[in-house]
Amino acid sequence: MIFIKQKPDSIGAIASALCLLHCIATPFIFIAQSCSLVCCEKVPTWWSFIDYFFLVISFFAVYRSTQTTSNYWIKPFLWLSWTVLLIIIINEKIAWFPLSEQAIYFPALTLILLHLYNKKYCQCNITKCCTNER
Numbered sequence: 434m435i436f437i438k439q440k441p442d443s444i445g446a447i448a449s450a451l452c453l454l455h456c457i458a459t460p461f462i463f464i465a466q467s468c469s470l471v472c473c474e475k476v477p478t479w480w481s482f483i484d485y486f487f488l489v490i491s492f493f494a495v496y497r498s499t500q501t502t503s504n505y506w507i508k509p510f511l512w513l514s515w516t517v518l519l520i521i522i523i524n525e526k527i528a529w530f531p532l533s534e535q536a537i538y539f540p541a542l543t544l545i546l547l548h549l550y551n552k553k554y555c556q557c558n559i560t561k562c563c564t565n566e567r
Contacts, residue, residue, distance in 0.1 A: 441493070441494045441495075441496075441497030441498040441501065441548075442494070442498050442548040442549070442551050442552035443548075443552060444490065444493075444494045445490075445491060445494030445495060445498055445511075445544060445548035446544075446545050446548035446549050446552070448487050448490040448491045448494060449487075449491060449541050449542075449544040449545040449548065450541075450545055451487060452484070452487035452488075452491070452518075452541050453538065453541040453542065453545070455483055455484070455487065456534075456537050456538065456541065457538075481526070484522045484525075485522075488515075488518070488519060488522060491515055491518070491544065492515065494548065495511045495512060495515045495544075498511060498548060498551055499511055499512065502551050502555045503555050504551065504554070504555035507547060507550070507551050507555055510543070510547055511544070511547050511548075511551075514540045514543040514544045514547060515540070515544060517539075517540040517543075518537065518540040518541060518544065521536055521537045521540065522537070525537075
């Protein structure tokens, strides 16, 4: 928790990247599993809970990043991206409406890019603060 307070953008970018890798790897893992074991087609419970783990970490990273950023537009975009990611993950579990499996890549990539941008350009220091850039 202390590390999230000190480096929220790094944690957010890493968590979003790991979430993206998890989403990309899932189909390949289950294709390999189905080739070796024909008995099981259900996703293991622990694998599906990794989504929620990444969501929680991303929530705290977005929360802390929005507290420390100096850029006025980055805050709503971080929250919007996180909310879209949340809705897509919940939709995968509950199936409210049909959605392509690739839809999760956009908010995950957006979170990664926003955290990296915020880390590089939007942290105030003594000599420069990006609130002056609009």
